[in-house]
Amino acid sequence: MADCEWRELAKLAVARGIHLQPGQRVCIQSPVEYSSFVHLLAEEAYQQGAQEVCVRWEEQTLSRMRSRWAPEDRLATGSPWSAGELTEIAREGGCLITVRAPYQYPEGDIPPARAALAQKTERMITQEALTLRMSGHCTWTIVLLPTVGWARKVYPQCTDEQAMERLTQTLFQCSRVEPGHTLENWREHRAHLEQYANYLTGRSFRALRYWNQQGTDLTVGLADGHRWCGGGVYKADGLPFIPNIPTEELGTAPRRDSANGTVVTTMPFLFEETLIEGMRLVFRDGVVVEYHADRGEDALRRLLETDAGGQSRRLGEVALVPISSPIAQTHTLFYNTLLDENASCHLALGNGYPFCLQGGEALSPEDMDRAGLNTGSLLHVDFMIGSPDLSVDGQNADGSWSPVFRNGTWAFSL
Amino acid sequence: MADCEWRELAKLAVARGIHLQPGQRVCIQSPVEYSSFVHLLAEEAYQQGAQEVCVRWEEQTLSRMRSRWAPEDRLATGSPWSAGELTEIAREGGCLITVRAPYQYPEGDIPPARAALAQKTERMITQEALTLRMSGHCTWTIVLLPTVGWARKVYPQCTDEQAMERLTQTLFQCSRVEPGHTLENWREHRAHLEQYANYLTGRSFRALRYWNQQGTDLTVGLADGHRWCGGGVYKADGLPFIPNIPTEELGTAPRRDSANGTVVTTMPFLFEETLIEGMRLVFRDGVVVEYHADRGEDALRRLLETDAGGQSRRLGEVALVPISSPIAQTHTLFYNTLLDENASCHLALGNGYPFCLQGGEALSPEDMDRAGLNTGSLLHVDFMIGSPDLSVDGQNADGSWSPVFRNGTWAFSL
Numbered sequence: 001m002a003d004c005e006w007r008e009l010a011k012l013a014v015a016r017g018i019h020l021q022p023g024q025r026v027c028i029q030s031p032v033e034y035s036s037f038v039h040l041l042a043e044e045a046y047q048q049g050a051q052e053v054c055v056r057w058e059e060q061t062l063s064r065m066r067s068r069w070a071p072e073d074r075l076a077t078g079s080p081w082s083a084g085e086l087t088e089i090a091r092e093g094g095c096l097i098t099v100r101a102p103y104q105y106p107e108g109d110i111p112p113a114r115a116a117l118a119q120k121t122e123r124m125i126t127q128e129a130l131t132l133r134m135s136g137h138c139t140w141t142i143v144l145l146p147t148v149g150w151a152r153k154v155y156p157q158c159t160d161e162q163a164m165e166r167l168t169q170t171l172f173q174c175s176r177v178e179p180g181h182t183l184e185n186w187r188e189h190r191a192h193l194e195q196y197a198n199y200l201t202g203r204s205f206r207a208l209r210y211w212n213q214q215g216t217d218l219t220v221g222l223a224d225g226h227r228w229c230g231g232g233v234y235k236a237d238g239l240p241f242i243p244n245i246p247t248e249e250l251g252t253a254p255r256r257d258s259a260n261g262t263v264v265t266t267m268p269f270l271f272e273e274t275l276i277e278g279m280r281l282v283f284r285d286g287v288v289v290e291y292h293a294d295r296g297e298d299a300l301r302r303l304l305e306t307d308a309g310g311q312s313r314r315l316g317e318v319a320l321v322p323i324s325s326p327i328a329q330t331h332t333l334f335y336n337t338l339l340d341e342n343a344s345c346h347l348a349l350g351n352g353y354p355f356c357l358q359g360g361e362a363l364s365p366e367d368m369d370r371a372g373l374n375t376g377s378l379l380h381v382d383f384m385i386g387s388p389d390l391s392v393d394g395q396n397a398d399g400s401w402s403p404v405f406r407n408g409t410w411a412f413s414l
Numbered sequence: 415m416a417d418c419e420w421r422e423l424a425k426l427a428v429a430r431g432i433h434l435q436p437g438q439r440v441c442i443q444s445p446v447e448y449s450s451f452v453h454l455l456a457e458e459a460y461q462q463g464a465q466e467v468c469v470r471w472e473e474q475t476l477s478r479m480r481s482r483w484a485p486e487d488r489l490a491t492g493s494p495w496s497a498g499e500l501t502e503i504a505r506e507g508g509c510l511i512t513v514r515a516p517y518q519y520p521e522g523d524i525p526p527a528r529a530a531l532a533q534k535t536e537r538m539i540t541q542e543a544l545t546l547r548m549s550g551h552c553t554w555t556i557v558l559l560p561t562v563g564w565a566r567k568v569y570p571q572c573t574d575e576q577a578m579e580r581l582t583q584t585l586f587q588c589s590r591v592e593p594g595h596t597l598e599n600w601r602e603h604r605a606h607l608e609q610y611a612n613y614l615t616g617r618s619f620r621a622l623r624y625w626n627q628q629g630t631d632l633t634v635g636l637a638d639g640h641r642w643c644g645g646g647v648y649k650a651d652g653l654p655f656i657p658n659i660p661t662e663e664l665g666t667a668p669r670r671d672s673a674n675g676t677v678v679t680t681m682p683f684l685f686e687e688t689l690i691e692g693m694r695l696v697f698r699d700g701v702v703v704e705y706h707a708d709r710g711e712d713a714l715r716r717l718l719e720t721d722a723g724g725q726s727r728r729l730g731e732v733a734l735v736p737i738s739s740p741i742a743q744t745h746t747l748f749y750n751t752l753l754d755e756n757a758s759c760h761l762a763l764g765n766g767y768p769f770c771l772q773g774g775e776a777l778s779p780e781d782m783d784r785a786g787l788n789t790g791s792l793l794h795v796d797f798m799i800g801s802p803d804l805s806v807d808g809q810n811a812d813g814s815w816s817p818v819f820r821n822g823t824w825a826f827s828l
Contacts, residue, residue: 088495
């Protein structure tokens with residue numbers, strides 16, 4: 001039974017996630033411990049016509065030894081070879097699958113500055129592939145696998161075995177995995193989300209205003225010619241694909257110079273293995289000018305200081321998720337952004353997505369700049385601000401405001 | 415207990431095998447399934463001053479999917495990135511460790527021609543690193559790990575568990591692993607073998623003649639200025655290291671144009687996952703002009719036809735191992751050349767080793783050519799010809815012959 005569902009998840013990732021076309025190459029990034037799921041992905045990919053499946057294996061124990069013991073200049077250099085194939089496949093417009101196993105390892109004892117350096121180097125090494133992903137040059141998807149560490153964090157009252165079983169079933173359910181029906185489930189789900197995306201795009205709001213009792217009161221302009229995406233996004237050639245499974249969000253690109261006001265997070269989120277909780281950011285003309293976190297403030301500072309050009313202090317995404325989302329309805333804090341962001345309205349610091357601009361795949365860097373997109377960051381970090389009392393208004397072309405969200409959900413029906 | 419011996423084996427591989435110098439980088443090639451032994455190697459390497467430890471993971475299931483399903487032109491291209499780090503570390507004179515787990519997988523169902531193509535491509539991709547290894551530009555060692563498949567092949571009468579235990583203990587014993595004493599054991603062993611190597615080098619034989627009742631009657635010239643190696647070899651800068659653990663052999667380089675006569679193997683050996691048994695080769699002026707195998711003749715043909723330039727039809731190594739070798743004394747056929755070759759006199763087809771020439775590390779390709787060394791092959795494949803009745807004579811400068819081996823062991827004492 002479970003085997004059958006894992007295979008179904010692999011099929012979903014290949015057929016809808018990366019939307020593999022015959023003759024394409026696929027690069028999978030995965031921890032070595034999850035090779036059996038990687039085999040399922042590779043089998044599905046070859047069966048669906050992949051030319052070749054390459055794997056960039058990640059091995060945490062060795063990475064940690066390196067972070068602990070390698071000299072600093074070596075840590076700062078990294079190994080460009082390790083991302084060679086990933087970059088090559090991204091360049092040729094192939095497909096990338098990332099397998100993530102959150103909380104697989106207990107927290108390490110690496111000095112935070114060295115851990116941060118290692119992660120920054122990894123981002124530099126993979127930046128070209130990231131840019132190509134973000135611009136829709138290739139298709140990509142992220143698959144989350146349950147781990148005991150994660151399951152126990154989510155369900156601390158359960159035994160290891162119970163917690164794993166519960167998290168596994170929840171992941172299947174949130175991912176709409178149902179043997180024999182999964183692809184059809186996703187066709188319907190996507191059509192539903194696209195209806196909202198098309199409606200919001202048609203409204204062409206100039207800005208959004210968010211407010212609730214938690215302390216959020218923020219106005220943020222939307223990029224010129226923005227497009228809302230829901231149930232997946234589009235490759236440069238128009239091919240639809242689904243970067244995150246599950247997905248419940250409707251998202252678009254803000255103007256990088258337009259956020260003003262305060263946001264307060266309603267869920268913790270991870271940055272570089274550190275949980276940031278109770279974050280409060282004050283924006284002026286798009287830039288974070290004040291910041292605070294009840295927990296993880298050091299990590300927050302590193303996040304904001306990542307980009308020399310200041311891009312990590314600006315917004316790259318605004319996304320709306322009603323509290324009726326099935327993930328929100330589990331009333332569970334997953335301590336993982338890919339799930340939690342699909343249970344809550346959220347924003348992101350760092351890069352904006354070109355595919356959130358109309359015809360964005362074909363736009364030049366200058367065009368994107370003119371549209372107001374935040375680009376050139378090493379990061380894209382989501383944080384959740386949704387709440388059952390959240391209100392959102394959209395500003396019309398004439399300057400008037402229309403309700404978009406009331407009481408944490410859509411203020412209109414389609 | 416076993417843990418302790420595994421750690422001791424890892425320490426031996428790092429301290430004597432690659433003879434790590436502080437500040438060097440290490441590249442480990444290993445099947446992903448053996449990550450826990452790789453962790454031991456990496457820990458030892460960092461503790462002994464390595465700058466960085468990189469791993470080139472091998473994953474058999476994916477490699478086989480690729481061999482089965484990827485289009486032929488892709489199989490022939492391979493992935494140059496995968497060997498980038500290996501080649502880089504070889505170029506900078508670093509250290510390479512190969513972890514091998516023989517018979518880990520049951521025989522696959524890959525069409526032989528496609529399997530051979532994949533292996534040839536792998537050899538092309540790693541050829542620069544191989545050439546750098548062979549020339550002593552970097553240090554390298556191979557560590558064998560026991561697998562159930564291998565253990566059951568060696569001890570078919572045992573249960574899986576018994577066979578694994580027996581093979582594991584035999585490997586530790588043949589590798590002279592003895593917690594707290596391993597490095598000292600190897601100092602003594604090396605000194606013993608070096609005594610023979612120095613003696614044989616001093617004799618400067620022009621040729622060797624082998625004969626026994628199995629049908630071997632072969633004369634082979636030795637390369638001009640050859641040097642015998644035993645208990646390890648030398649890096650270009652003179653640093654001693656041990657490519658194979660265990661090692662019992664005394665080896666040197668033949669002239670590539672000089673073998674005449676017939677050799678008959680006394681043990682089976684593997685080429686590209688095929689066992690070749692009962693092989694008979696006839697040489698004329700260095701080249702194999704007739705060949706036969708009771709089993710695996712197709713694989714033998716592919717072996718001989720590997721190099722367009724014909725190098726794989728010529729000899730690259732002659733090695734002497736007395737029947738008193740501890741590995742021979744186990745009276746066990748290991749179905750693995752790295753062990754079996756240390757129980758028996760053997761020869762190799764393909765590349766000769768520059769470090770088997772005096773000052774060989776500094777010689778130009780033209781010098782090696784002039785000395786008669788076989789170079790430019792994609793292969794180096796050993797095959798065993800030792801027997802309890804083997805005789806070997808060495809030809810002196812004046813053309814006379816002196817006994818070297820009688821009844822499978824040294825004809826002289828030191």
